[in-house]
Amino acid sequence: MIVLGLAAWALWPRGVTQVGSGVRDQKDSAPRKYTVRVAPGIYMPGTRPQDLGKPLQGLADVAREFEKLYPDTRIEFTDAPVGEREYLITQLAAGQAPDIINVNVGDVWQDVQKGWYLPFDKYLEQPNPFVPKGQLGCEKWWDQFKYQSISRSKTAPDGKVYCITYDMVETGIFYNKSMFARLGLQVPSDWFEFIQLQQKLKDARVIPFLVDSSAVADWGVDLVFNQLYGSIIAGMKLKRDPSREAHLSRFFDWDELAYLNRKGFFTRRDPRFVETFRILKAWRQYFEKDMSSTDLTKMFVTQKGAMYWTGSWEVNRLARDPDVGFDWGIFYLPPIPHSYDRFADGHDQCVIGGSGTQFEVTNSAFDDTHDAATSEKLKRTIAFIQYLTIPKNVDRVVNEILCFLPNVVGAEPRPELKLFDTILHREFANTKWLFTFDLRFDEIMRRMLDLYINNGISEDEFMAWMETNVKTACDTIVRRKRIDLSKFDAKWNELAPLRAKVQELPREP
Template sequence: MLLVLGVASNSLAQSLSDPIRVDLNVYTPGTIPSGIGEPVREAARLAEEWERLHPGEKIKYQQIVTTGGGEGEWLKTQLLGGIAPEIIHQNAEIAWQDTDKGWYIPLDEYLEKPNPYVPVNKRWLDTFTNQALVNAKRAPDGKLYCISLDIIETGLFYNKDLLRKLGCDRMPDTWEEMRAMFKKIDSQGVTPMATAIFGLGSDWGQDILFEMLYRKLLPDMDLIPSSPESEAYLGHYLEAREAGFLFTKGFFTPKDPRWRELNRLLYEWRQFWPKELKNSDPARLFLTERVPILWDSSFLLRRMETDPYRTFDWGVAYIPRITPETSRFADGGPATVIGGAAIQLHLTNSARNNNRVEDCIDFLMFLSAPQSIERLAAEALVFIPNVKGAKMASQLAPFAEIFQRRYCAIKWLDSMDGQYKKQWRRMLDYYLNDGMSLEEFLRTLKLNFAAWVESHRAEAGWDFEGMEKVWSERSARLLPELN
């Protein structure tokens, strides 16, 4: 008995003296955001300051390993074993897939308490600038498992000098204008635009085109309304289960003319991108003036500011809107945004296993104080702080303006899990690179979609019965939209 007690107390003492392991992604000391310039150090200084306030405590930064296709194999294994870093960055939509496993700790209880590192506040939750953005990260179970420290947004970086040389004096406002402009550039032997196919390119392209073609139907398609707190930001965002349910009714299949149109337009757009999408460094193509336009995120700002290759004048615009002239399904409204929350810090089961939840929360509060996030953001120069009172670097202003648009209605690949997501990406890649026709692509996607829905529909959280009731009231309006 004594031996057991001895071992237990020893283990407890050891866990108390162990450092809190933190993954801050791009802010992790030693990281070089955007791959250029000096490594960031500010997080290390902040950790030292926190340690001074909490004698005996230690922070150890540890960036989580991303392997292979970025499916988080390493992290999932660590979470399964309960040995992941206590604090990690993870896209909330991906974490939602595993919240039922107890891998993440809900933060709601703590967000209701004041943050002692912020001078005047009643609730930690209130200290974040964009409340809707923070609340948009609530999991389908209604709980908030992360805090959104900052904001990332995408934009079209354009080379003013090169565009002028190519006879283009302004960035396009509509899809038709873009098509004409790209044709003009292409005819001069220049690839009009670059992007990264896995990330900003095809999959996010699908998400952005989706909203512009389905906008009219979204109020009816949104069978489970977003929470009132996140409504302002998410609007009619389709959760995975809603997309799954709608699929069973014929949406997102070859019967759905908007779905066909979306993928047709995406293919057409891809024809103006570089041939080797997967392994080119699109930013390098842009910086070395091989392409005049680059769809990238605010993450590129640091490189734009410091890369010696960049000798030209540049600006930031946004994806043009699709008008009825391009597609009968479009209403001509503006394209939505897709970036949103950047660093989303989650508390893992390791914090609970090691009895460190309170300490971790305290460190999170310290990090999310305006004076902390302002320092982190200013040094990295890639994200907009999402904390009241934290100043933003002036270079980020165009992205802050773009961020004011509505958020996209779905993030397809973040909604899917494991092999279905992988298969989707693979087929999209194949289709966009002329491996299969649009018809074949839609058929393949349907098979993948069906398998994904089948693997989830029995889950309690998917609640097909509840959605069926809402559907029965709206089907008369929605079904005629299918062929």
């Protein structure tokens, strides 16, 4: 309690932000007027991601070139743990966070009203000064980004863009090709085959599928949800946003989810919702026993598990690790056919990945004047990010490792990652349940799903938790954002004929 009291005192709102300090990695000690501190995440110079390969140098080289262009500016890299929410919040509240950070922008959205982050909209609509005339980006910085719709989907609920999506990440099922060949197994083309395949592996005394519990709650729920609701989205989609491309046209925003929830969706009365979790639970028997603390990469590399659902970053590990003594490949989760589940229609699984590295600019970036409009330091901070997005620089930074795909036109992904590029062009998920509501919702959903699939509670108990959790989250977001959901009434009524053709829709309360 004393620690809490200290924290409360230390973090109580104050008017002044202060210059912070970071960990330097450079030997240059020449006096420079501005220091831009960057927490680049996986691209941290001098580190060896996954303890493989040579120490990274790409970002440091780019920074050195930038410093030549701006002799009054020093780029300082820090490996501060900005991904740790506890750390980041305290640093931001104290005005001591690094100027450029790389965190999931969904976390940032929770705090945008506090003035901790800088919106990029103004800069994105203007030219990138480092782009030569005639090339993409010379008129609008926005134009440089390759995966436009995914990048634009990172717009916060307040309509502003708080991150620059630097690269892309997607999930895939990594599988042991040698083991498949030995056991006479094929990559599955649908969910039926997928389950049969896992049963054969289980019979062969191999863990069929390695996945951690948070991936099931995040990716698993969104993908299965998309499979079961895919055929009825037309009767549910309340907003039509022309600025969104086809990729995102079937995505539900939180206000739509809140409205639908009041119409009985995402409750115990919604059989598709119940079925979504039932499918995940039935799948659970093929996962490793301990889903929370086991080193899954190690289990895959040591051939204790046959398949491993993880992100594209694992390519770096598997391609470079000399201990991997087998051939491996990647496939994507197969579709669920109607013959497997009455709500499924067998369409291809959607995309759940997207933005990998997401650069945000914090309030520390204008601590020279405490005013973004007049800050010279902020100009240099933005310029550095713009400089980073030049294709040759993206190539030097992103392609130095085999983890992510460049998100700038002119910087091609490494051949080993090409498969993910094709997946990324599919339609995006209908929801991102864990990135829509508040963190309390996320915490309860993760925990209760974990408990449910591990036989800790019954389906009824789990659905009771989920129903309350979704309702509370919807009520909270509607209250906080002061949204009038009646704006959807007309559209809802207009879509009634479409819904009339659908069976087993939830009854309105």
